[in-house]
Amino acid sequence: MNPLFVIAQIVWLKLLRRKDAYVLVVLLGACLTALTTLNVFGLGAMTGYVVDIGLLTAWAFAWILAVTVTARELPGEEAAGTIFPLLAKPVTRLQVVIGKWLGCWSVACAANLAFYLLVAAVAFGRGGTLDLRVFAQAFLLHCTALGIVCAVALLFATRLHADAAAALAFVVTGGSFLFLRHVPEMLGYASPWQARFLFVFYNALPHFEVFDLRRRVVHGFGPVDLSTLAFVLVYGAAVSAALICLAWAAYRGKRFSRGSLPV
Amino acid sequence: MGGLSRQTFFQGFASRVIVKPYVQAAPVPPWAAALALPCSAFAVSALLLVSGVPQRISAGAARKTAIGAVLNVSRTGLGLHFYEVADLYFHRGTDRVRHAALRGTLFQRLGERVMPRVHVHREGGEIREIMPWLWMSVNADPQRVETYLVAAFWLVHGCDRPDLALDVLRAAAVNVPRHYEVYLEMGRVHLGMNDEQAAARAIDAALAVWPSGQDPDGEQALYGRVNLLMLRASLYEMEGHADKAVRLWRSVLDLRPDRQGIRERLAALTGGQSPRVSARQLGRALLEEHRDAGHACDHDCEHAEHGRHH
Numbered sequence: 001m002n003p004l005f006v007i008a009q010i011v012w013l014k015l016l017r018r019k020d021a022y023v024l025v026v027l028l029g030a031c032l033t034a035l036t037t038l039n040v041f042g043l044g045a046m047t048g049y050v051v052d053i054g055l056l057t058a059w060a061f062a063w064i065l066a067v068t069v070t071a072r073e074l075p076g077e078e079a080a081g082t083i084f085p086l087l088a089k090p091v092t093r094l095q096v097v098i099g100k101w102l103g104c105w106s107v108a109c110a111a112n113l114a115f116y117l118l119v120a121a122v123a124f125g126r127g128g129t130l131d132l133r134v135f136a137q138a139f140l141l142h143c144t145a146l147g148i149v150c151a152v153a154l155l156f157a158t159r160l161h162a163d164a165a166a167a168l169a170f171v172v173t174g175g176s177f178l179f180l181r182h183v184p185e186m187l188g189y190a191s192p193w194q195a196r197f198l199f200v201f202y203n204a205l206p207h208f209e210v211f212d213l214r215r216r217v218v219h220g221f222g223p224v225d226l227s228t229l230a231f232v233l234v235y236g237a238a239v240s241a242a243l244i245c246l247a248w249a250a251y252r253g254k255r256f257s258r259g260s261l262p263v
Numbered sequence: 264m265g266g267l268s269r270q271t272f273f274q275g276f277a278s279r280v281i282v283k284p285y286v287q288a289a290p291v292p293p294w295a296a297a298l299a300l301p302c303s304a305f306a307v308s309a310l311l312l313v314s315g316v317p318q319r320i321s322a323g324a325a326r327k328t329a330i331g332a333v334l335n336v337s338r339t340g341l342g343l344h345f346y347e348v349a350d351l352y353f354h355r356g357t358d359r360v361r362h363a364a365l366r367g368t369l370f371q372r373l374g375e376r377v378m379p380r381v382h383v384h385r386e387g388g389e390i391r392e393i394m395p396w397l398w399m400s401v402n403a404d405p406q407r408v409e410t411y412l413v414a415a416f417w418l419v420h421g422c423d424r425p426d427l428a429l430d431v432l433r434a435a436a437v438n439v440p441r442h443y444e445v446y447l448e449m450g451r452v453h454l455g456m457n458d459e460q461a462a463a464r465a466i467d468a469a470l471a472v473w474p475s476g477q478d479p480d481g482e483q484a485l486y487g488r489v490n491l492l493m494l495r496a497s498l499y500e501m502e503g504h505a506d507k508a509v510r511l512w513r514s515v516l517d518l519r520p521d522r523q524g525i526r527e528r529l530a531a532l533t534g535g536q537s538p539r540v541s542a543r544q545l546g547r548a549l550l551e552e553h554r555d556a557g558h559a560c561d562h563d564c565e566h567a568e569h570g571r572h573h
Contacts, residue, residue: 040398041418041427048352049395184371188364199365207370215378219356228376235373 003091004099011103015069021111024061028115031057032122047128048218051119055214058115059142063173066108066146070153071166073100078256097248101147101154101240108146112139133223138213141229144236145211149173151243152206158251177208206239342404349396349413354560355383384560390421401434408442411435415448416557425452443469447491451553454494454546463498466491489518493525494549500542505532508542 015021035050074096077083086096116139123130152173156165183202187195210232213224224232351358357380365371385392397414400407411431418428429452435445446469453462469491477484496511512529516522531538540548 038395038398040395041414041431043391043394043418043422043424043427046391046395048392181370181374184363184365184368185361188362202365202368202370207374210370210373210377213377215356219352221356221379224377228373232373232377 003089003095004102007086007091007096007099008103008106011069011073011100012107014073015107020065020068021107021114024065024111025114025118028054028057028061028118032118036122036126045126045128047123047126050126051123051128051130052214052218054115054119054122055138055217058112058119059212059214061115062108062112062142062146063149065111066104066149067153067166067169067173069107070101070104070150071157071169072162073104074154074157074251075160075162075165083256093252094248097154097158097244097251101150101244101247104154105143105147105150108150109143112142112146116142130217131220131222134213134216134221137223137229138217141211141213141232141236144233144240145208147240148206148208148236148243151240151247155243155247155250158247158254172205173208176205180205180207181209211236338404339407342400342407342410345396345400345403346407346410346413349393349400352393352396353385353390355381355385357382387421390417393417394422401431405434405438408435408439408444411439412444412448415452419452419455420554420557425456428452441472442475443473443487443491444475445469446472447487447494450494451550454498455550459498459501463495463502466495466498470495485518489515490549490553492518494546497542497546497549500532500538501546509533 032050032054035053036045040046074083077086087093091099116135120130120135149169153165153169156168160168180202183198187198190198215221216224223229356378360380363371394414394417397410397417400410401414404410411434415428415431415435418424418431429449432445432449432452435442436449439445446465450462450465450469453459453465473488473491474481474484477487479485492511492515496508496515499505499508499511509529509532512525512532515525516529519525528538528540538545
């Protein structure tokens with residue numbers, strides 16, 4: 001078997017032993033159940049807000065899962081000393097980095113699929129309708145965004161402790177998602193040197209807003225045209241690839257000492 | 264193992280300056296830190312959002328303690344946020360036009376193709392979808408009168424449920440007592456249900472509590488008073504109390520001397536003639552005027568610039 005898939009498989013096995021994903025699925029289920037029990041002015045069943053809050057929660061939970069799973073992989077191997085037998089095998093460090101990213105990304109996507117299926121089940125269960133083409137596109141682009149999140153966490157994890165890497169990855173990805181789209185408006189109020197910094201951040205950091213199709217799903221717009229979809233997918237793949245290359249560059253020359261980075 | 268013990272400058276910096284202090288000083292798990300970040304951002308934004316209404320921040324018991332003030336600010340901010348989401352839903356996901364210093368970047372163009380900016384309104388049964396957000400806004404900030412009024416308006420004109428609108432307005436009367444706009448809306452709903460007696464009682468209550476803290480000479484309070492007087496005058500006419508109606512129509516003319524139609528109506532009533540438009544028709548016309556005003560969209564002027572109103 002290709003070493004990339006073997007390394008990715010190990011990530012899956014670790015996740016199955018831990019309970020993170022199950023807990024998040026149960027939490028989302030509880031959240032959606034609570035939402036469906038609301039009696040809104042006595043009007044009866046409505047689905048728009050359930051889907052909206054469900055997808056928002058899916059974004060939050062998938063983000064948390066992607067960062068925490070990815071950030072602990074490499075530091076965990078180093079702290080446990082399992083990195084030594086792993087690198088003693090005929091695998092390159094590039095394969096280790098890509099394999100870890102692949103495992104973490106696929107884990108996040110699988111959990112994300114469970115979140116989306118849960119949201120769709122609740123929506124249909126309440127008699128609502130969903131355009132499944134848009135829903136599938138939303139899931140696809142969300143998974144692409146998760147690829148970038150995993151790559152960011154992996155980049156920090158190559159050189160930092162698991163918690164530090166996770167915290168920094170949360171700040172960078174969360175900040176990008178929340179604030180980057182507002183930079184063009186903020187530039188109007190910024191001083192010249194602030195504007196320069198903002199402009200650099202605006203172009204350098206990943207733009208997660210282009211992967212966010214929640215409004216299309218909730219407000220009943222049709223699917224995105226295929227050329228735009230392809231362009232966004234290519235953009236996501238390019239950003240992920242660039243971050244993985246950076247992670248490899250940071251990891252390739254790294255020297256290990258047993259127990260130097262306790263988890 | 265000499266090679267393994269040597270560290271690069273970056274690794275040494277990272278482990279000594281970033282990692283160790285973090286581990287020693289911050290036993291907080293990263294997911295908690297991740298949740299704390301948006302919560303802090305929300306608290307700050309809530310503080311900024313409500314900075315224009317300081318009387319509500321310092322109102323009541325919340326003034327006594329710092330935590331009370333913070334929680335009150337958060338509730339107000341949360342209520343306002345849900346109200347904004349309801350507005351977003353009414354416009355089918357298209358938010359207000361914001362003035363950006365940077366236009367036409369690749370990401371902006373891509374974002375617009377992913378989520379097009381078209382100005383459309385939800386209509387018919389789709390209006391129901393805004394109600395959960397108004398419900399959440401009401402529950403987050405029960406002191407916000409505007410939310411009750413908007414919810415009641417759309418329950419009548421979007422969902423065809425005036426009975427539920429009355430429930431909302433009764434809750435408003437409990438949570439925000441002595442506010443004339445609540446009773447004015449209640450009077451309109453009753454009038455729309457052809458319950459003139461209940462409408463008259465509600466309008467009388469509204470006139471008794473007017474201006475409810477607003478500046479009595481301010482435009483909003485005067486507009487509200489004119490509406491109240493016109494509705495009550497129409498109701499007096501329906502009840503057959505022309506003399507009382509004449510007194511109120513004169514009060515309306517004192518406030519709005521340019522209303523020629525009212526002048527003619529007053530002349531007809533004082534001359535013992537029947538006005539050209541019956542009181543019932545006038546009441547309907549006032550309700551329709553209110554309905555049209557409620558449908559007017561304050562996004563129109565923003566979107567007119569872009570020529571994308573559908």
